[in-house]
Amino acid sequence: NAGVTQTPKFQVLKTGQSMTLQCAQDMNHEYMSWYRQDPGMGLRLIHYSVGAGITDQGEVPNGYNVSRSTTEDFPLRLLSAAPSQTSVYFCASSYSRVSYEQYFGPGTRLTVT
Amino acid sequence: AQSVAQPEDQVNVAEGNPLTVKCTYSVSGNPYLFWYVQYPNRGLQFLLKYITGDNLVKGSYGFEAEFNKSQTSFHLKKPSALVSDSALYFCAVRESSGYSTLTFGKGTMLLVSP
Numbered sequence: 001n002a003g004v005t006q007t008p009k010f011q012v013l014k015t016g017q018s019m020t021l022q023c024a025q026d027m028n029h030e031y032m033s034w035y036r037q038d039p040g041m042g043l044r045l046i047h048y049s050v051g052a053g054i055t056d057q058g059e060v061p062n063g064y065n066v067s068r069s070t071t072e073d074f075p076l077r078l079l080s081a082a083p084s085q086t087s088v089y090f091c092a093s094s095y096s097r098v099s100y101e102q103y104f105g106p107g108t109r110l111t112v113t
Numbered sequence: 114a115q116s117v118a119q120p121e122d123q124v125n126v127a128e129g130n131p132l133t134v135k136c137t138y139s140v141s142g143n144p145y146l147f148w149y150v151q152y153p154n155r156g157l158q159f160l161l162k163y164i165t166g167d168n169l170v171k172g173s174y175g176f177e178a179e180f181n182k183s184q185t186s187f188h189l190k191k192p193s194a195l196v197s198d199s200a201l202y203f204c205a206v207r208e209s210s211g212y213s214t215l216t217f218g219k220g221t222m223l224l225v226s227p
Contacts, residue, residue, distance in 0.1 A: 004156075033214070040122075042203060042219040043157075058214060090156055097214070101147060104156035 001026050004105035006091050012111045013081040021076040021108050023091030031097040032074040033058070034066065036087040037107075043090065049074055050097055081112045115140040117206050117218035125224050126194045134189040134221045136204030143209040146187040148178055151201040151220075160202075163187060164209075174198070194225045 007022045025032065033048035035058075045058030049068040063085060065077040074093075078085060088109050092102040116139045126132045138144055145164055149157040161172025168180045178189045187204060204218040 035217075040219060043217040045214055048214060092157075097212075098145070098209075101159040101162055102157075102215070104149075104158070106156050107154075 003027065004091055004093055004103050006089075006105035006108050008108060009106065010109050012113065013078070014113055015081060015083060017081050019078050019081065021078075021089055021091075021110075023074045023076065023105060024072050025074075025091075025093040025103070026072065027093060027095075027103065028071060029093035029095055029103070030071070031095070031100075031102075032068065032091065032093045033102070034064070034074070034076045035090045035092065036060065036085075037090060038087050046076065046089075048097070078110075083112045086110060086112045115144075115206055115208055115213060115216050117204050117216055119202075119204055119218035119221045121221050122219075123222045123224060125226065127226050128196050129193050132191050132194045132198070132223065132225070134202050134204075134223060136187045136189065136218060137185050138187060138204070138206040139185060140206055140208045140213075142211070144187075144206050145209050146178075146180060147205040147215070148172065148176070148187075148189050149203045149205065149217075151203065153200075157203060160189070194223075196225050196227055199223055199225045 004025045034046040035043040047066040049055045091105040094100045094102040118137045147162045148160040151157045163180045171177045201220045203220045207215045
């Protein structure tokens with residue numbers, strides 16, 4: 001199993017540009033989530049999904065969109081990039097949202113200039 | 114609202130000595146508690162979890178954690194630290210009932226010196 005994969009690993013955007021961060025998992029996990037990691041702030045939940053076709057907002061959803069058309073994929077879209085979105089983004093998946101541990105991807109380091 | 118506090122930004126310990134990384138939590142009901150580790154330029158890796166049962170939980174790489182309900186704590190411990198344990202450690206909590214999501218602490222950097 002490849003586990004959780006994320007592309008790209010690095011990205012530089014100009015303010016106002018849009019892009020999609022890709023996330024895929026091959027473990028047939030129902031629950032998937034996106035976090036951003038900023039120094040001294042830990043991980044903050046952006047959006048999550050409890051299954052195909054079902055998504056919900058986390059703690060910091062503004063400026064981001066998600067969709068879940070398949071169990072495997074959970075892309076994160078930045079609609080109009082802002083410098084405040086400079087961060088490291090992690091995708092994670094787990095068997096369910098309740099008591100199971102999450103598996104994290106390697107991360108995408110995004111810089112918005 | 115649920116929350117996690119990791120009171121130490123950094124913990125320094127000499128190789129071979131015991132280590133403790135502190136975590137306290139707040140939830141309105143019963144907690145599910147997790148520890149994750151992050152090595153440089155990597156994603157988080159699961160170490161251990163407390164769901165129910167024995168208050169002492171054993172996990173990967175010789176780590177263990179003790180759930181203390183009265184003190185609302187879930188400290189991470191290891192009897193003998195290794196230089197390779199140096200990493201960023203995150204505690205996380207969610208309420209066992211309802212539809213809450215996982216809340217992470219800010220992380221504690223563990224530095225083990227030779």
